[in-house]
Amino acid sequence: MVQSRAKSVAAYLRELPAGRRAVVSAVRDAIRLALPRGYQEAMNWGMIAWQVPLSRYPETYNGQPLLFAALAAQKNNYALYLMCLYQNKKLETALRTAYKRIGRKPDMGKSCIRFRKFEDLPLSDIRKIIASVPLKAFITYYEKVRG
Numbered sequence: 001m002v003q004s005r006a007k008s009v010a011a012y013l014r015e016l017p018a019g020r021r022a023v024v025s026a027v028r029d030a031i032r033l034a035l036p037r038g039y040q041e042a043m044n045w046g047m048i049a050w051q052v053p054l055s056r057y058p059e060t061y062n063g064q065p066l067l068f069a070a071l072a073a074q075k076n077n078y079a080l081y082l083m084c085l086y087q088n089k090k091l092e093t094a095l096r097t098a099y100k101r102i103g104r105k106p107d108m109g110k111s112c113i114r115f116r117k118f119e120d121l122p123l124s125d126i127r128k129i130i131a132s133v134p135l136k137a138f139i140t141y142y143e144k145v146r147g
Helices: 009-015 018-034 083-087 089-101 123-131 135-146
Strands: 040-044 047-052 066-073 078-082 112-115
Touching (some): 018 066, 066 135, 089 123
Antiparallel strands (some): 047 066, 078 112
């Protein structure tokens, strides 16, 4: 996985070649429009991260903010991480159904969606998934998974 050392989202975007910057910016804009209140955008783990601020939930397993979503331009593709998919089978099923609807096969891990082109994402469905997980619900999912 390629990680950036950029300290800000603006710096991260500036370091990307124009074509890759356009894709990352478009996906970022879509996420930001759908993002429920309370999540914080930052650079973390070398990616654009949307996370639960430590001021809201400080007792994490690693001392880092809880990662809700992240976006990165990798060497051969892009990666969108949606931690709510890992925590909620219903949301994962909705995403897989969205891929079927657009006639594409998802390239997914537990929470990672890899894509090569902007058109490879069912972005309207991803926005619905993101919008459906308010901060408080995400914390509840996290606590349930962590036990």
